[in-house]
Every structure is written in C-alpha cells, then in structure tokens.
Amino acid sequence: MKSIDLIPSNLNTGTSQHTHALGSYGACCAGNRRGFISSLVGAGLYAGIEGAGALSSSATAAPTDTSLATLIDVHHHVFAPNYLKELESAGLAEPPARNWSLSKSLDDMDKAGVTTALTSPTTPVASFGDQATRKRVARMCNEYAAQLAVDKPTRFGFFATLPMLDVQASLDEIAYAMDTLKANGIAMLTSYDGKWLGDTSFNPIMEEINRRKLVVYTHPSNPKCCSAMQQGVPGSTIEFATDTTRTITSLLFSGSAQKYRDIRFIFSHAGGTMPFLIERLTMLPKINQEFGKKITPHEVLELVKSFYYDTAQAAHPGALLSLLNLVDVSQVLFGTDYPYRTSLDHVQGLSKFGFKNDDLMAINYKNAQKLLKI
Numbered sequence: 127m128k129s130i131d132l133i134p135s136n137l138n139t140g141t142s143q144h145t146h147a148l149g150s151y152g153a154c155c156a157g158n159r160r161g162f163i164s165s166l167v168g169a170g171l172y173a174g175i176e177g178a179g180a181l182s183s184s185a186t187a188a189p190t191d192t193s194l195a196t197l198i199d200v201h202h203h204v205f206a207p208n209y210l211k212e213l214e215s216a217g218l219a220e221p222p223a224r225n226w227s228l229s230k231s232l233d234d235m236d237k238a239g240v241t242t243a244l245t246s247p248t249t250p251v252a253s254f255g256d257q258a259t260r261k262r263v264a265r266m267c268n269e270y271a272a273q274l275a276v277d278k279p280t281r282f283g284f285f286a287t288l289p290m291l292d293v294q295a296s297l298d299e300i301a302y303a304m305d306t307l308k309a310n311g312i313a314m315l316t317s318y319d320g321k322w323l324g325d326t327s328f329n330p331i332m333e334e335i336n337r338r339k340l341v342v343y344t345h346p347s348n349p350k351c352c353s354a355m356q357q358g359v360p361g362s363t364i365e366f367a368t369d370t371t372r373t374i375t376s377l378l379f380s381g382s383a384q385k386y387r388d389i390r391f392i393f394s395h396a397g398g399t400m401p402f403l404i405e406r407l408t409m410l411p412k413i414n415q416e417f418g419k420k421i422t423p424h425e426v427l428e429l430v431k432s433f434y435y436d437t438a439q440a441a442h443p444g445a446l447l448s449l450l451n452l453v454d455v456s457q458v459l460f461g462t463d464y465p466y467r468t469s470l471d472h473v474q475g476l477s478k479f480g481f482k483n484d485d486l487m488a489i490n491y492k493n494a495q496k497l498l499k500i
Contacts, residue, residue: 195239198494199469200343201394201438201461202243204231206270209247212263216254222465231464238469245271245284246313249347252289253318260289264299272307283500285313285343296331304338310498311341316373323373324380336386341497343392346370370398375407379417383429390497391433392459396440401448434497436461441475455485459494
C-alpha cells in the first residue's frame with residue numbers, strides 16, 4: 127500500500143540517508159550481557175528474574191503461511207519486581223503490572239507466534255518520586271530487561287529507560303545501557319513533568335542519542351496538563367494518543383527533529399492523533415511566522431514520513447487507514463502493548479485488514495529487522 131501525499135508529490139523524503147546501524151546484536155552482544163549480568167547476580171547486586179533461565183515456553187503457534195511466521199513485537203511491557211515494589215509504594219501499581227509475569231508474557235507471545243519482543247517498562251517509569259528514586263527505577267528496569275535478553279536472547283531484546291528529568295544521570299544511563307547492557311535503543315515517555323521531547327532542557331540527551339545514531343521508542347504518558355479530566359475516563363483512553371501528537375509537534379516546531387536527524391523515532395499507537403491532524407501541522411508554519419522561520423510545510427511532512435509507528439492498539443481500519451495515507455508501509459512496525467492487549471488481537475487485526483503478504487511481512491518483522499539490525 128502506497129502512501130498518499132497531502133502536498134505536492136515532488137517532495138523527496140530522503141529517509142534512507144538517515145538510516146544507520148544501531149550496532150551489533152545477537153550472540154556477541156548476548157555474550158557480553160551474560161558475563162556482566164552474571165557477575166551482578168554472583169555479587170548479589172541484581173534481583174534475579176523469576177525463573178527466567180529455567181522457563182521453557184510452549185511450542186509457537188505459527189501462522190499457516192510460513193512466509194509470515196516471524197513476528198517482532200516492538201511494544202511489549204515487562205515489570206521488574208523491584209520496579210513493581212516502587213510503584214506499589216507510590217500507589218501507582220495498576221492491575222496489569224501487579225498481575226504480570228514472565229511466563230504470561232511468553233504464553234501470550236507463543237499463542238500469536240511472536241518470535242521476539244523488544245521490551246520496555248511503561249508509564250510512569252522513571253518519572254515519579256525524587257531524583258534518587260528516578261535513577262534507581264531506571265537502573266533496575268534496565269538491568270532486569272538486560273537479564274531477560276541474556277537468558278532468552280532469541281525471545282527478548284530491550285529499550286533502555288532514562289531518568290529524563292536528570293540530564294547527567296540520563297547521559298550516564300545511556301552509556302551504561304548501550305555499552306554495558308547492550309540495549310537495542312532507548313525508551314522515552316512522550317512527556318515528563320509538563321515537558322515534551324522537543325523541550326530545550328532535553329537537548330544534551332538528544333545530542334548524545336543523535337551522536338550514537340540510536341533508535342528511540344516512545345510511549346505516551348498522562349500529561350501534567352490533563353489528568354483526571356473526566357470521571358471514570360483514564361488517561362489511556364484519550365490523553366495517550368493526544369500526548370503522542372503533542373510530543374511529535376514539540377519535536378517538529380522546536381527544531382529538534384530537524385537537528386537530530388540521526389535519531390530514529392518510533393511512536394506508539396500509529397502515531398496517536400497525528401495522522402488525522404497532519405493538515406493542521408503542515409499549515410502551522412504558514413500561520414505562525416516564528417515556526418515558519420524554522421520549518422516549512424514540506425519539511426513537516428518529510429519528517430513525519432521518516433518516523434516509525436507501531437500497531438499497538440491500532441490494528442484496525444480507523445487507525446491504519448489514516449496512518450497509511452500518510453506514511454509508507456516501510457515505516458510501520460508490529461506492536462502489541464502487552465499486557466494491556468494481547469498479541470493475538472493484533473495478529474488477527476492486521477490479518478483482517480487485508481494487507482498483501484509482502485506488506486504484512488514488512489510490518490510483522492522485516493521493518494524491525496532493518497531498523498534494529500536484529
């Protein structure tokens with residue numbers, strides 16, 4: 127399925143020139159992770175995973191068409207035991223977090239034929255509590271995810287979380303996560319304490335990530351501006367999709383997206399409400415002269431076409447039609463949002479949409495393999 131240009135077709139997106147290797151992954155990196163994390167376990171510094179090394183998953187229920195048998199999930203949440211304790215202490219532990227287990231993750235993956243999951247924690251991650259708490263939460267989440275990738279290297283990779291409100295601690299965590307734990311990229315929330323990702327306070331972090339040419343997976347959050355606005359309606363119902371759009375807008379009109387072009391961004395949930403609002407975004411440089419000095423309508427469209435978008439909670443026509451009228455299939459990645467939704471929900475949703483086999487294979491795994499070098 128080809129994308130439909132919203133402005134003249136002579137725009138050259140040129141996304142390929144910004145595609146760079148993330149770094150080696152697989153046996154080499156798994157070996158490095160294994161040696162390091164084993165030393166942590168031996169020293170009693172790392173709370174081990176609930177039988178991760180001993181677990182053996184059931185046989186994969188692969189799709190009938192063997193050409194579609196590989197699935198890479200870029201949006202799969204896990205909850206380190208110590209992170210869960212921090213959430214419970216702060217009164218922030220939701221039922222999906224309390225009920226999660228590694229065996230449930232593997233069972234869900236196997237039921238849908240998911241080969242590999244790129245794991246990440248989910249909101250609020252390292253954005254609550256004091257500075258020490260945020261640093262501690264980021265480190266425990268990253269070491270837990272790295273241990274999963276060591277114990278089951280063919281089943282798990284991970285995106286490392288950062289204590290974004292502490293710039294130096296974030297820079298330290300990038301170095302540790304990428305160089306020692308061998309993360310596949312960085313995980314960020316869409317906003318932190320009322321600041322979206324284009325905020326100038328995050329520039330040193332973005333500069334380092336851009337220097338390293340990393341993938342940044344983003345997950346929406348409950349923004350400071352708009353929590354508990356309607357009784358009984360959680361932030362995930364409306365605000366998550368809107369906050370994704372806010373952070374994309376922040377990156378575009380702050381100049382960050384243009385400046386840090388070697389960062390490959392993944393936006394959850396088919397880009398939130400952004401595909402629906404794209405005409406308003408392309409018009410904004412014409413309406414606001416200050417924005418017009420930084421970015422043109424063509425550049426807005428070029429950049430959003432170069433971003434990646436996952437299918438989590440978006441494997442249905444309402445989201446997919448809007449997204450695929452904006453970007454090419456090459457920019458779409460399979461994601462599930464487990465444990466908030468099941469992997470099978472998304473396999474079935476994508477199958478019902480009616481993709482050609484080549485397009486479905488691209489979404490299911492080929493795009494992720496190319497982006498993440500796995």
